[in-house]
Amino acid sequence: MSDNAPAPAAAPVPAVPPSAEPPEPSRGETLLREMLSSSWVVTTLAIVLALVISGVLIAAADSTVQSTATYLFARPSDFFSAAWHAVTSAYVALFQGSILDTGAPTFVRAIKPLTETMTVSVPIILAGLGLGIGFRAGMFNIGAQGQIILGAVFGGYIGFAFDLPVGLHVLLAAIGAAIGGGLWAGIAGFLKARTGANEVIVTIMLNNIAVYLIGYLLTTSAFQRPGSNNPISPPIKATALYPHLLGSQFRLHAGFLVAIAATVFVWWLMDRSTIGFRFRAVGANSKAARTAGISVNTNYIWVMVIAGALAGLAGSAQVLGTEKVLSIDVAASFGFDAITVALLGRSKPLGTFLAGLLFGALRAGGFAMQARTGTPIDIVLVVQSLIVLFIAAPPLVRSVFRLSSGSSRRSTRSVKEAAA
Amino acid sequence: MKLELRGITKRFGSLVANDHIDLVVEPGEIHALLGENGAGKSTLMNVLYGLYDPDEGQVLIDDAPVTFAGPGDAMAAGIGMVHQHFMLVPVFTVAENVVLGHEPVRGARMIDLPRARRLVREISDRFGFDVDPDALIENLPVGAQQRVEIIKALSRDANVLILDEPTAVLTPQETDELIGIMRQLKAAGTSIVFITHKLREVRAVADVITVIRRGKVVGSAPPSAPETELASLMVGRSVDLGVTKKPAEPGEPALRVAGLSVIDHAGVLQLDDVTFEVARGEILAVAGVQGNGQTELAGAILGLQKPVAGSVLLDGTELVGAGVRDTLRAGVGYIPEDRSDDGIIASFSVAENLILDVHDRPPFARGISLDPATVEASATQRVDEYDVRLTSVQDPISTLSGGNQQKVVLAREMSRPLRLLIASQPTRGLDVGSIEFVHRRIIAERDVGTPVLLISTELDEVLAVADRILVLYRGRIVGIVPQKTDRDVLGLMLAGVPLEEAQVQAAEHHTALGAADIIATQEERS
Ligand SMILES: Nc1ncnc2c1ncn2[C@@H]1O[C@H](COP(=O)(O)OP(=O)(O)OP(=O)(O)O)[C@@H](O)[C@H]1O
Ligand SMILES: [Mg+2]
Numbered sequence: 001m002s003d004n005a006p007a008p009a010a011a012p013v014p015a016v017p018p019s020a021e022p023p024e025p026s027r028g029e030t031l032l033r034e035m036l037s038s039s040w041v042v043t044t045l046a047i048v049l050a051l052v053i054s055g056v057l058i059a060a061a062d063s064t065v066q067s068t069a070t071y072l073f074a075r076p077s078d079f080f081s082a083a084w085h086a087v088t089s090a091y092v093a094l095f096q097g098s099i100l101d102t103g104a105p106t107f108v109r110a111i112k113p114l115t116e117t118m119t120v121s122v123p124i125i126l127a128g129l130g131l132g133i134g135f136r137a138g139m140f141n142i143g144a145q146g147q148i149i150l151g152a153v154f155g156g157y158i159g160f161a162f163d164l165p166v167g168l169h170v171l172l173a174a175i176g177a178a179i180g181g182g183l184w185a186g187i188a189g190f191l192k193a194r195t196g197a198n199e200v201i202v203t204i205m206l207n208n209i210a211v212y213l214i215g216y217l218l219t220t221s222a223f224q225r226p227g228s229n230n231p232i233s234p235p236i237k238a239t240a241l242y243p244h245l246l247g248s249q250f251r252l253h254a255g256f257l258v259a260i261a262a263t264v265f266v267w268w269l270m271d272r273s274t275i276g277f278r279f280r281a282v283g284a285n286s287k288a289a290r291t292a293g294i295s296v297n298t299n300y301i302w303v304m305v306i307a308g309a310l311a312g313l314a315g316s317a318q319v320l321g322t323e324k325v326l327s328i329d330v331a332a333s334f335g336f337d338a339i340t341v342a343l344l345g346r347s348k349p350l351g352t353f354l355a356g357l358l359f360g361a362l363r364a365g366g367f368a369m370q371a372r373t374g375t376p377i378d379i380v381l382v383v384q385s386l387i388v389l390f391i392a393a394p395p396l397v398r399s400v401f402r403l404s405s406g407s408s409r410r411s412t413r414s415v416k417e418a419a420a
Numbered sequence: 421m422k423l424e425l426r427g428i429t430k431r432f433g434s435l436v437a438n439d440h441i442d443l444v445v446e447p448g449e450i451h452a453l454l455g456e457n458g459a460g461k462s463t464l465m466n467v468l469y470g471l472y473d474p475d476e477g478q479v480l481i482d483d484a485p486v487t488f489a490g491p492g493d494a495m496a497a498g499i500g501m502v503h504q505h506f507m508l509v510p511v512f513t514v515a516e517n518v519v520l521g522h523e524p525v526r527g528a529r530m531i532d533l534p535r536a537r538r539l540v541r542e543i544s545d546r547f548g549f550d551v552d553p554d555a556l557i558e559n560l561p562v563g564a565q566q567r568v569e570i571i572k573a574l575s576r577d578a579n580v581l582i583l584d585e586p587t588a589v590l591t592p593q594e595t596d597e598l599i600g601i602m603r604q605l606k607a608a609g610t611s612i613v614f615i616t617h618k619l620r621e622v623r624a625v626a627d628v629i630t631v632i633r634r635g636k637v638v639g640s641a642p643p644s645a646p647e648t649e650l651a652s653l654m655v656g657r658s659v660d661l662g663v664t665k666k667p668a669e670p671g672e673p674a675l676r677v678a679g680l681s682v683i684d685h686a687g688v689l690q691l692d693d694v695t696f697e698v699a700r701g702e703i704l705a706v707a708g709v710q711g712n713g714q715t716e717l718a719g720a721i722l723g724l725q726k727p728v729a730g731s732v733l734l735d736g737t738e739l740v741g742a743g744v745r746d747t748l749r750a751g752v753g754y755i756p757e758d759r760s761d762d763g764i765i766a767s768f769s770v771a772e773n774l775i776l777d778v779h780d781r782p783p784f785a786r787g788i789s790l791d792p793a794t795v796e797a798s799a800t801q802r803v804d805e806y807d808v809r810l811t812s813v814q815d816p817i818s819t820l821s822g823g824n825q826q827k828v829v830l831a832r833e834m835s836r837p838l839r840l841l842i843a844s845q846p847t848r849g850l851d852v853g854s855i856e857f858v859h860r861r862i863i864a865e866r867d868v869g870t871p872v873l874l875i876s877t878e879l880d881e882v883l884a885v886a887d888r889i890l891v892l893y894r895g896r897i898v899g900i901v902p903q904k905t906d907r908d909v910l911g912l913m914l915a916g917v918p919l920e921e922a923q924v925q926a927a928e929h930h931t932a933l934g935a936a937d938i939i940a941t942q943e944e945r946s
Contacts, residue, residue, distance in 0.1 A: 274780040274788050281776065284765045291724065291754070291762040292776035293745035 043344065043351075045397050046390035047358070054383045055087040058375055062086035090375040097368020098361035108249055113364060115252040119322055121360025122255040123148060123314035123331075127338035128356050129266045130185075130310030132347035136270065137303040138283035143188060143203025144311045145335025146210030147181040151312025153214055154180025156319040156326035157223065159240035160233055169239035174258070174316045181312020182305040184210065189304025193297035199304070207335070215328055223326070233326035242321035255317030259353070262310060267349040269306070279303055311335065337363075340388050359384065421482060421498055421579040422447055423468075423611060428477035430463055432819070435811050437463040439635040440477070445580065450602060450612045452626035452643075454619075454654050456851040457823025458809035460635040461615050462504055465582045468613075469501045470494040492521075500578030502569040504585045504615075504822050504849075505760060510558035514551055515540050518572045543571045547601045561711050562589040562758075570601070581605065582613045585822070587621060588849045592879060593709070599625050617823075617851045619647040620880075655853035663856070665863045668887040671700035674871040675721075675840055680730030682716040682895075690716040691727070692895040698840075698871040703862065704900075705874045705886030709914055713895035714875045715757060718844050721873075722754050723747045734840055748777050751839030755829055755846045757875065759822075763829040766818040770810060771799035773817045774832050806831040807857070822849045834861055841865055844875040859885050879910060 059065050065086050068079040096102060098117045104110040127144040134141035155177030164172060188206060191197040217223045218231035225234045242253035270276035281289040282299045290296050318330050337359050344358075345351030366380035390397050423445040430438040437460045445451045453461050466472045468479060470488030478485050481497055488494045491501070508517050515536040540553040549567050557565060566586060573581055583602075587595045602612055602625055616622060622629060622643065629641045631653045639653055651659040675698040682691035691713045698704045708714055719725035721732050723744040732739040739747050748754070756762035764773050775784050775795055783794045799813040806827045810820055817825055826849050834841070843862060847855045862885060866872050876882050882889055889905060891898040893916040901910070901919060912922035 272790050272792070274785045274790055277772070277779050277790060281765055281768070284767045285761075287762050288765050288776065290744065291722075291756055293743075293748045294776075295743075295745065 042397050043346075043391060045401055046387050049390055049397060049400060050383050050386035051091070053386055054379055055091070057382060058090045058379055059083040059086050061376065061379075086373075086375075090369055090373045090379070093369040093372040093375070094362075094365040096365075097372075098365030112250060113368070115246060115250040116364040117357065117361040118256050119251045119253065119360075120363050121356045122259045122317040122321070123334040124337050124341050124359050125259045125353055125356030126262055126314035126317060127311040127335055128341035128345065128352040129262055129349060130181075130307035130314075131338055131342040132345065132349070132352050133266060133270065133276075133279060133310075134303055134307045135342060135347040136283050137279040137299065138286065139189075139192075139300065139303055139307075140200050141185065141188070141203050141304065141307055142200055142339065143185060143206050143308075143335070144314070144338045145331055145333070146203070146207040147185050147308040147311030148315040148318070148331040148335050149210040149214050150184040150308075151177035151181035151315025152319040152326055152330045153217060153223075153315075154312065155316040156233055156236065156330075159236035159320055160326070161222075162240075163237065164239060166239045169237065170242060170320060173236075173240045173320055174313065177316035177319070178309040178312040181315060182309035185304040185308020185311065186301060189301035192304075193300045199300075211328075214326075214330075218326070218328060231328050236320055236324050236326075240320055241324060242317065251322060253317075253321035255321040258313060258317065259356075262313065263349045263353045266310075270349070275302070311338070314338070337384075340384060344387060344391060421611065423499075423580050424480040424483070425464070425468060426478045426480060428464060428467055428474045428479075430460075430467055430472055431475050433811060436635050438467065438474070441632070441635070441637055443630060443637070445611045445613060447579075447611055448606055448609045449627045450606055450614055450625055452622045452629045453613060453615045453632060454617075454622060454629055454650060455632035456654055457827070457849075457854055458821040459632045459654075459851075461632060462584055462821065464632070465501065465584055465613065465615070468494070469499060469582060495576050495578075498577065498579035499582065500573030500576055500580070501582040502566075502573050502584060502586050504588070506565050506569055508557045508565060508568060511556065513554050513556055514560075514568050514571075515553040517557055517568060518553075518575050520572075522576065539575055540571060543574050547574075547604060548597070563594045563710060566590060566594070566598075570598075574605075578610065580611045580613065582615075584615045585617070585849060586614075587616055587618060588822075589710075592877075595621065617849070617855075619650050619852065622650070623647070651852045654851060657853075659852050659856055663859045663863065663884045665885075666867070668702050668866065670702040670887070671869060673697040674700045674735055675873065676731075676733040677721070678731050678733075680717070680720055680727050680732065682713075682720050682725055682727050684716065684725075690895050691720065694730070694892075694895075694897055696890055696897065696900060698873055700871050701866055701869045703866050703872040703874055703885055703887045705876060705882040705889045706892055707876065707879065707882045707886075707889050707910065707914060708892035710877050712892045714844065714877075714892060716895070717892070718754070718757070718842050718873075718875060721747075721842060722752065751837060753833040753836070753838045753841045753843075755833050755841075755843040757844035757848070759826055759829055759848070764817050764825055767816055769814045770803065770808070770817050770820065770828055771795050771813040773828055774799045774802055774813075776832065778832075778836065802831040802835060803828075805835070807854075823851055823854060826850055827854060830858060830861070834865065838865065838870050841870055841872045842875070843872065845877065846874070847878070847881060855881075879907065879914075882910075883907065 062082070064082045065079065068075075068082045072079045097113050099114050101110045101113050127148055130147070131141055131144055155173045158173040158176040159169070162169065184206060185203070188199050188202040191202050192199045215231060218233065223233050225232050242255045244250065245252045245254060245256060270280065278289070278294050278299050281292070281294055282296050286296050314334060315331065318334075319326050323330055341355040341359050342352055344355035345353070362380045362383060366377040369375050369379070370377040425441060425443040428438050428441045429436065441464055443464075453464070455461050463472065467474045470490045470493050479488070480486065486497060488497070509520065512520070515533060518540050519531070519536040537553040540551065543549070544551050549571065551564055551567055551571070557568065560568070566589060570586070586598060590598060599621065602614065605612060614622075614626060626643045629643060629645070629650065630637060631639050631641065631650070633654065633656055641650060641653065648659070677697070678695050680691055680694045681689065684690045694713070694717065696704065706714055706717065716725055720727045721739060723739065723742055723746075727740060730740070734750060734752070737750065739750070742750070760766065765776070772795070778784060779790065780788070784791060784798070796813060803810065803813055808820070808824050808827045808831065810824060817828060820828070830846060841862070846862065847858050850858060862872060862874065874882070874885060883903070886903050888900060888902060889910065890900045891910065891913040893914065898913045898916060899919040901913075906926055908926035909919070909922045912925055913919065917925065
């Protein structure tokens with residue numbers, strides 16, 4: 001299918017390949033398209049390249065390396081071994097902190113990092129899946145952050161305010177979270193459908209509103225923990241918690257199963273259901289979709305509601321699984337990581353799932369790296385940003401790796417779309 | 421400049437789109453390329469223009485081999501191309517589009533727009549184009565966009581100009597103008613490679629004709645060769661250029677359009693109080709020059725555009741206000757005039773494009789679940805039935821040739837039970853064989869009793885297929901006339917002259933084609 005087609009190279013085609021695109025592709029859409037069409041090879045190479053460049057930065061930030069650099073020409077070997085040591089120990093720590101702690105005394109402690117990675121990746125994956133649906137439907141939804149928060153608020157409230165039987169309670173809390181996120185995102189979808197309001201701006205605004213909303217709610221008697229002055233809710237009732245998957249010595253909870261189920265669901269939705277067919281049609285050519293009797297506006301709303309529901313579930317994983325309490329920063333920056341993850345996974349469910357795990361690993365491992373080697377955790381941010389940068393610029397990656405985009409494949413697709 | 425292609429071969433996977441093609445274009449020659457849909461014409465030209473690398477073979481300019489890494493090289497070597505689909509930036513002005521890629525700069529790399537404008541004016545004046553350099557492309561009708569493409573190619577001093585189906589979207593008048601321009605260019609020494617499916621045009625302007633079939637050169641012909649001979653050379657069998665059909669047996673009126681008026685976004689009255697009926701088993705052709713309200717008429721019936729007044733009754737049910745989906749459900753088949761804009765989704769597979777408007781109905785969907793096996797099976801069947809040339813129905817439709825994409829649209833719209841068929845430019849971009857096929861399908865649809873509204877700017881098509889002809893001019897009906905109407909009378913009506921006056925004027929002054937028609941009709945009668 002289309003994703004196997006080679007990425008359009010930056011051939012000096014006289015003008016944009018037209019016709020296939022909706023009437024006026026904005027700059028954001030063009031960027032989006034470029035990201036989505038890059039191949040798996042480029043993705044992998046982008047990750048490698050990002051790690052290499054970050055390695056240079058790690059070395060540069062290392063104090064031993066800095067001091068050996070002062071006598072670089074006298075004893076270059078010192079410098080290089082110091083640099084090598086700094087980079088390898090940082091990446092080893094990153095690995096040990098995110099996948100397998102090879103130096104750990106017990107088995108439980110050895111695999112704990114992997115379970116942490118999985119735990120951290122749950123909200124990123126769930127929110128990323130939702131964003132991916134939006135991207136494929138042509139909607140640049142930046143609002144996962146706010147949708148996660150609203151999901152956490154709804155799910156958390158049901159979780160601490162009600163007494164319900166085991167099973168039912170967590171189910172209702174999760175559903176509530178999905179509804180919360182869905183409604184919040186639905187506002188942006190509704191405004192776009194009704195007034196043509198740009199979803200980018202609306203969702204960014206909704207993010208801000210959500211942050212202030214949760215801040216305010218946690219000062220009200222309905223939400224604030226009795227007897228506490230901190231903006232924090234009562235603990236979630238045990239009946240509303242996602243059960244632990246591997247016993248209580250690990251944080252890993254059933255939210256991970258929700259993420260797997262959601263991945264399969266989104267695949268089915270987008271590739272096997274009439275709803276996803278319409279979403280993709282609207283995203284790829286809204287005029288043709290309209291002519292075929294598909295209501296573009298209705299689909300805008302549904303895309304947002306479903307994306308928001310998934311982000312809401314991400315919120316539920318935080319509040320009902322990982323944090324077990326509703327607090328101001330319950331969403332951390334997962335909503336923004338999710339944007340990167342959805343783009344990295346090219347908005348496909350499996351890709352998003354894997355990219356989410358990668359980001360979870362970077363996050364979990366970053367702490368270990370900072371603790372053990374003193375490498376600032378910000379390096380993780382650098383890695384993430386570089387990955388995105390390289391994914392967004394496939395020609396750059398190709399030229400670094402001297403990967404010809406294939407002479408005969410050159411621009412096949414862009415040309416064909418134009419010159420059919 | 422002499423241009424030669426030697427042994428060009430281009431494969432797409434297992435498909436050989438060009439198979440050892442040899443072609444020589446002499447300086448100052450108009451070289452027509454004929455061939456069925458998917459024969460490999462566009463592919464060959466894309467190779468020549470540096471967009472594809474050939475798998476084998478060479479391009480020679482003035483007997484010296486050249487290789488082009490991209491269109492930039494081809495342009496530098498003096499080759500200009502007007503693509504089958506426009507390559508214009510919709511939100512840029514004409515002048516900006518023309519200079520895009522080689523912008524004249526001024527001072528600190530500022531685009532010299534005044535100079536770009538002057539360039540556009542200069543070329544327009546030279547060839548008698550009427551384009552405003554400051555108009556936005558998206559606001560221009562297709563004919564004008566086509567001219568912008570040509571200006572763009574000319575602005576780079578092309579010695580060889582490739583025109584890939586430039587007339588597919590032009591009105592007859594515009595085509596005449598283009599042919600004039602081609603003659604002018606030829607006189608100035610420019611060679612032209614001209615791709616078209618319209619044999620009449622080829623015979624009017626070409627010096628040499630090369631025919632390609634299934635990727636191979638199958639022969640060449642002088643422009644004096646009869647049309648039927650060219651047609652059979654292209655298709656590989658004899659083609660019936662005229663359409664044979666029984667007289668219509670109209671039943672009771674099925675579609676009643678009354679007092680329909682449409683105002684567009686800009687507040688312009690595009691359709692003005694239009695009233696007509698189409699009976700069951702009848703083809704009513706809407707003739708008119710592009711942009712005289714045809715788009716709005718189809719849009720209003722389908723529900724894409726809300727009319728400000730009037731009603732559309734299909735078998736007694738009001739369609740105005742029903743919405744596109746319900747209108748399609750009511751049994752309306754719609755072939756949109758602009759295939760790439762409204763008809764297909766380029767990134768979707770052929771199979772998916774074949775179910776765009778029926779994707780949520782059985783047998784393709786059960787509940788909200790799609791059935792990929794059925795979708796594929798039905799696609800394979802349709803593709804066979806309509807002779808769509810492709811490798812796999814799972815390939816994106818964008819890998820099909822233009823004409824084959826059009827056949828996919830037709831296959832989708834005409835293979836379910838219909839209560840009304842609206843066909844807008846149904847044969848745009850099709851080869852003669854496929855046109856014959858489509859015309860026969862439309863007539864067959866009529867013969868089972870479906871009312872057909874055929875919207876066409878092609879007078880030949882209108883005269884060949886219609887039972888009655890409605891002429892639209894500036895959104896108003898000039899007249900509704902029987903099929904046996906004199907071509908010259910129709911021509912005048914297209915320009916807004918009412919029937920009686922047109923008859924008087926036509927009697928006084930007959931054009932060659934019109935006279936021939938009259939003789940033919942008289943012979944038929946006697
Ligand atoms: N990028 C591509 N990938 C796969 N197949 C392709 C590609 N481009 C062209 N083809 C195939 O090559 C064949 C030739 O296509 P081409 O566009 O050259 O035909 P054409 O002669 O221009 O036809 P038309 O008159 O319909 O425009 C077709 O069968 C088409 O499906
Ligand atoms: Mg072509």
